[in-house]
Amino acid sequence: MKSRNSQITINNKIALIIIGLLTFVPSYAHVRWFVDSSDEVLSFEWTGVYYLLIALAFVFAAVCFAVDRKLSPLYRGAFFNTWPKVDQWRLLAYGCGGTLIWISFENIFLAPNIVITQDLETYLIIQAVCGVALVSSLPPRYSGAFLFVLCFLAMDAVAASLWIDYIFEFIAISIAFCLSHKFPSVALHVLRIGLGIQLMVLAIHNKLMEPALGLEFLTLHPWNFMTMMGLEAFNDLLFVFSAGIAELTFGVLILLGIATRLVIVVVSGFFLMTSILLGLHELVGHVPIIACCLVLFSLGGGESLFSVFTKAVEHIMSPLPVRHAEK
Secondary structure (H helix, E strand, O other): OHHHHHHHHHHHHHHHHHHHHHHHOOOOOOHHHHOOOOOOOOOOOOOHHHHHHHHHHHHHHHHHHHHHHHOHHHOOOHHHHOOOOOOHHHHHHHHHHHHHHHHHHOOOOOOOOOOOOOOHHHHHHHHHHHHHHHHOOOOHHHHHHHHHHHHHHHHHHOOHHHHOOOHHHHHHHHHHHHHOOOOHHHHHHHHHHHHHHHHHHHHHHHHHOOHHHHHHHHHHOOOOHHHHOOOOOOOHHHHHHHHHHHHHHHHHHHHHOOOHHHHHHHHHHHHHHHHHHHOHHHHHHHHHHHHHHHHHHHHOOOOOHHHHHHHHHHHHHOOOOOOOOOO
């Protein structure tokens, strides 16, 4: 009992710290949080460099697959499986709930680029209640149900072109909460697949489909370090394409469950780079994704879809037991 109370005390302290940070710092996340939709229509110049970048993405995926098949014991050790006195699912609830509470006070529903002209106050109240449910001591299945309702409200209130950048992530979190108590392995599968899909959607929707948004972002924040290194041929359009392909590759690997912890470390490195370039306050909008990464890094992403598919095929192809006729 004492150990359980100590765990609750630590988690509550962490929750207060997260909520405090969210109260005092502004937040921006995703390309569409920085720039408005651009009327300019651009397309990528399909030169050899573009195909080389795609090939490099396949090489990275192949390396991750080899690591997952051959070297998995190196990163699946007992060290990752449990962290003393820390409930990873509760930390995920604190991160999501604190974010929802803070943006509600900032008159933001789900994301800054989502604009609701009618009954905004009602949506904000529901969102804040959902956040309180997440950071409270409610069982995860109840807070997950609150978050699930919020997702459907968002889908009903705004166009798909707006909620598509956030909905898969939050639906996965809500389902994972509902399953985490009785079916923790299934919850990890759901969380990993949802995060993978969300990264893929962000890559396609924010970068690959509309490169003009990325170019406008680079105008405000000149991050193209390739030109700074003297590679003038690596223009901003190519930089946007490479960023989109990288994010798409990470999303596919996480979705399939290939070297999940390794990919999570790389993705977290990009978040750290963002915090260095834009300041730590810019990461607040990414708190739910970062918390998902923490859970998957700590507990693992479960069995890969490739392994599940292989076992299913073997089960289907295995010969049926022969029933001997009765004498």
